[in-house]
Amino acid sequence: METHSCVNNFGVMDEAHYVGVDVGTSSVRAGLVKRGGHMLAIHTVPITVANPATDFYEQDSEEIWAAVCQAIKVVTSGLSDKSVIRGIGFDATCSLVVLDHDFRPVTISPHTGKVNFNIIMWMDHRAKEQAAFINSQQHKVLKYVGGKVSLEMQSPKLLWLKGHMEDTWNRAAYFLDLPDYLTLKASGSLSRSLCSVVCKWTYQCDGSTQGWDHSFFKSIGLEDLARDNWKKIGQKVVAPGTSCGVLTAAAAEQMGLVRTTQVATSIIDAHAGGLGLVATQATTSDDFVGRLALICGTSTCHMCVSKDPIFCQGVWGPYLSAMVPGCWLNEAGQSASGSLVDHIIKTHPAANKCTTGKSVYQWLEELLAVMAKEEKLSDPTLLTRDFHLYPDFHGNRSPIADPTMKGMISGLTLDASDRNLALLYLAAIQALAYGTRQIIEQLTSSGHNITSLLMCGGLSKSPIFSQTHADALGMKVLIPQAQAPVLLGASILAAAASGDYPDVTTAALAMADTAPSCLPHQELTRYHDHKYQVFKKMQADQEAYCQLMLNE
Numbered sequence: 125m126e127t128h129s130c131v132n133n134f135g136v137m138d139e140a141h142y143v144g145v146d147v148g149t150s151s152v153r154a155g156l157v158k159r160g161g162h163m164l165a166i167h168t169v170p171i172t173v174a175n176p177a178t179d180f181y182e183q184d185s186e187e188i189w190a191a192v193c194q195a196i197k198v199v200t201s202g203l204s205d206k207s208v209i210r211g212i213g214f215d216a217t218c219s220l221v222v223l224d225h226d227f228r229p230v231t232i233s234p235h236t237g238k239v240n241f242n243i244i245m246w247m248d249h250r251a252k253e254q255a256a257f258i259n260s261q262q263h264k265v266l267k268y269v270g271g272k273v274s275l276e277m278q279s280p281k282l283l284w285l286k287g288h289m290e291d292t293w294n295r296a297a298y299f300l301d302l303p304d305y306l307t308l309k310a311s312g313s314l315s316r317s318l319c320s321v322v323c324k325w326t327y328q329c330d331g332s333t334q335g336w337d338h339s340f341f342k343s344i345g346l347e348d349l350a351r352d353n354w355k356k357i358g359q360k361v362v363a364p365g366t367s368c369g370v371l372t373a374a375a376a377e378q379m380g381l382v383r384t385t386q387v388a389t390s391i392i393d394a395h396a397g398g399l400g401l402v403a404t405q406a407t408t409s410d411d412f413v414g415r416l417a418l419i420c421g422t423s424t425c426h427m428c429v430s431k432d433p434i435f436c437q438g439v440w441g442p443y444l445s446a447m448v449p450g451c452w453l454n455e456a457g458q459s460a461s462g463s464l465v466d467h468i469i470k471t472h473p474a475a476n477k478c479t480t481g482k483s484v485y486q487w488l489e490e491l492l493a494v495m496a497k498e499e500k501l502s503d504p505t506l507l508t509r510d511f512h513l514y515p516d517f518h519g520n521r522s523p524i525a526d527p528t529m530k531g532m533i534s535g536l537t538l539d540a541s542d543r544n545l546a547l548l549y550l551a552a553i554q555a556l557a558y559g560t561r562q563i564i565e566q567l568t569s570s571g572h573n574i575t576s577l578l579m580c581g582g583l584s585k586s587p588i589f590s591q592t593h594a595d596a597l598g599m600k601v602l603i604p605q606a607q608a609p610v611l612l613g614a615s616i617l618a619a620a621a622s623g624d625y626p627d628v629t630t631a632a633l634a635m636a637d638t639a640p641s642c643l644p645h646q647e648l649t650r651y652h653d654h655k656y657q658v659f660k661k662m663q664a665d666q667e668a669y670c671q672l673m674l675n676e
Contacts, residue, residue: 140210140624143200143381144614145192146393147216147302149173149247149422152188154195155611156203159624161635163608167199173245176235179252181245185221185229188243188302189309193378206382211618212310212371213388215396215610216302218324220244220281225297227308234289243302244281247422247459249519251280252527258283258344265326265340270439272525276459277324282346299349299357301325303390310375311387313368316358319391319446323455327361329444330433334361363445364391365620365628388621393610394425394455395447399628400609400616401578402429402448403636404602409629412448416564416574419610420581420589424461424556426522426563428572429453436570438523439563449628454572456522456563461556462582464517464531468552474542489588491546504550504588505595505648511535512655513551514662515559523566524663528670532662553589554652557596558659564597577601578639580609594644596652602639612637 140159145152150173156165169191174182192214200206222230222242229242244250255275259266266273273279278301286293300308301320308314321327328337336354341347353359362368366389376383391399397419402412417427429451433442442452460467469475469484478487492504501507512534519527533551537544564574577599583589584603594601604612616631625631 139208140619140622141203141208142615142618142622143196143209143212144396144611144618145196145212145214145306146396146610146614147171147188147192147214147306148393149217149245152191152195153611154192154199155608155615156199157612157615157635159619161612161615161637163611165199165202166608166611167195169195174233174236174241176233179249180233180235181248182233182236182241183219183243183245184240185223185242185302185305186240189306192306196379196381200380206380207384209381209385210624211386211388211622212381213365213614213617213621214303214306214310214390215393215614216306216390217246218276218278218320218392219246219302220278221300221302221305222285222292222296223298223300224295227298230292230295232285232289232292246276247518248281249275249527251275251284254280254283254287255527261343263340263343265328265337267435268328268441268443269326270441270522270525271437273326274440274521274525275527276521277326279326279344279346282349283344286346297356301392303392304358307368307387307390310371311368312372313387314358315360315362315368315389317390318361318363319395321358321361322443322446323392323395323440325357327358331444362389363449363628364389364395364447365617365631367621386618386621386623388617391447391613391617393421394419394427394457395453396613396617397580397610398425398427398447398453398613399632400611400613400637401580401604402427403632404578404604404609404639406633406636409448409451409633412451414573414575416567416577418560418577418579418581418584420461420579420583422461422463423521424458424560424581424583426456426560427453428567428574430572434571436523436567436572438525439566439570440522448632454567456567458515458556458559459521459527460515460518464515464556465549465552465583467517468548469545472545472548473540474545477542485586488546488549489586491542492550492588495543495546503645503648505554505592506651507547508551508554508655511547511551512658512662513548513555514659514666515552515555522563530666532666534662550588553586553592554596554655555659556583556589557593558656560593561597561656562660574599579603590642591645594642595648596656598644598649600644601642603642604637604639609637
C-alpha cells in the first residue's frame with residue numbers, strides 16, 4: 125500500500141500525548157498531538173474508492189482498518205515510550221458498514237460481487253427512490269433533518285439493501301457508521317456514537333427523551349431492525365469523547381501501542397472538524413455560538429451551534445450534543461465542492477497545460493492574476509462578469525435538499541484554452557461561496573446569528589477561495605494556522621476520554637488553535653451581490669425547466 129510521507133516536529137516527550145485518526149473519503153490520516161494541542165506529526169495513507177456504476181461508491185472496511193493501523197504506527201514511531209499516549213480518538217465519513225455475526229464483511233456491491241466491499245459510502249446516491257419514499261411518509265422524526273431525509277443518510281441505504289440485496293440483508297448482523305466501526309475494532313465495544321446515530325440514523329435525543337423511534341422504522345418497512353432490542357443498529361449510545369474502554373490486545377499490537385491507551389467514542393469527520401474549528405481562539409463555550417465552520421473536502425459541511433434548538437428548513441438538525449456537549453448543532457452542506465473543482469479541472473482540454481512544477485490550483489490562480497492585469501481590472505474576481513456557474517453537479521444538500529439538482533454554466537464559447545479553464549475555476553469557487561451565502565440566509569432567517577466563518581480542508585488553502593468567501597459574504601473568515609482541525613477534533617476526544625480533561629468542552633478550549641483573519645474587500649460587495657442574484661436566478665430557472673418537462 126502506498127503511503128505519504130510523515131511530517132513531524134517532535135519536542136520534549138515527557139507530557140501526555142494523544143492520537144487523532146481521520147478517515148476521509150480517499151485517505152486515512154493519523155496525527156500525534158501533545159497536551160495543549162500542538163500537532164507533532166501527521167501521516168497519510170490512501171484508501172480505495174470503488175465507483176463500479178453511476179451513483180455507486182463503495183469501500184473495504186478491512187483495507188481501511190489496515191491503513192488506520194499503518195498510519196498510527198508511523199506517526200508514533202518517534203516515541204520511545206508509547207505509554208505517554210493517553211488516548212486515541214477516531215473520526216470518519218458517515219458511511220454504512222455491514223458485518224456478519226463474526227464481524228466479517230458482508231458485500232454491498234451488486235456490480236463487483238467483491239465480498240470485502242462492505243461499505244456504502246456517504247457520497248453513494250443509489251438510494252434516491254428510497255429517500256423519496258421515506259420523505260413521503262412525513263414522519264415526525266424528519267423535523268430533525270430539515271424536513272427531508274437525505275439519500276446520503278443511513279435509513280435510505282438500509283431500505284435499498286433490504287429491497288435489492290436479500291442475501292446481504294439476511295446475513296447482516298451489524299450495521300454501523302464507519303466511525304463506530306473504528307471504535308469497535310479498537311476497543312471491542314459495540315456502543316454507538318450519539319453523533320453518528322442522531323445525525324445520520326434518525327436516533328432521537330431531545331433533552332428529555334432518547335432512543336430509537338419504532339414507529340418510524342415500521343412506517344418505512346424496517347421494523348425488523350427493532351429485534352433483540354435494536355442489536356443490529358445499536359443498543360448503547362454514548363456521547364463523543366466518552367471512553368469505550370482500552371485497546372484490545374489485537375488492536376494494540378496492530379497499532380504498536382500499549383493496551384492501556386483509552387479509546388474515545390468517535391465522531392463524524394466533518395463534526396470533528398467543526399469541533400476543532402469553533403473552539404479556535406475561544407475563551408469560553410459561549411464563543412462557540414455564532415460561528416459557521418466550513419469543513420471543505422470532497423464535499424463541504426457547514427456547522428454551527430446554538431444554546432437552544434433552532435429548526436431550519438433544508439438544514440439538518442438541531443442535534444443535541446452531537447458536536448459540542450450541551451449545544452444544539454445545525455448542519456448544512458454542499459454535496460460537491462472539492463470534487464466539483466477537481467472535476468472541472470480534470471475534464472477540461474487544457475488541464476494538461478500545467479507544466480510549471482506548481483500545483484494546478486496555484487498555476488490557475490497565478491494565471492487569473494495575469495489575466496486581470498492584462499484587462500486592467502482591479503481584482504481577478506471581476507473576470508467572471510459574463511461567466512456564471514451553478515455548482516450542484518451532485519445534487520443540492522442544503523438548503524433546497526434536492527439530490528436531483530444539476531450543475532449549470534452560462535457564458536460558454538468555443539474557447540478551450542488554459543484561460544478558459546481559469547475562468548471556469550474562478551466561477552466554480554464563486555458559485556460555492558454563493559451557495560454558502562444562501563445557506564447563511566436560511567440559517568439567519570431561522571434564528572441563527574452568524575458573525576464569522578472558520579475554514580479547514582483542501583479548498584481553504586486557496587487564497588482565492590477564502591478571500592472570495594469573505595468578499596461574497598461580507599464576513600470575516602478565519603483559517604487556523606495548523607490546518608488540521610479535523611485531526612485536532614479527534615485528538616480532543618482522545619484527551620477527554622483519557623481523563624486528562626474533565627470533558628470535551630474543557631479539552632477543546634485548552635487545545636484550540638489560533639487563526640489569522642481574512643477580511644472582506646468592501647469595493648467588491650456590489651459585484652458579488654449581482655453575481656449572487658444570477659446564482660439564484662439560475663437555480664430558479666432550473667426548477668422551472670424541470671416543471672416544464674414534467675408537463676411535457
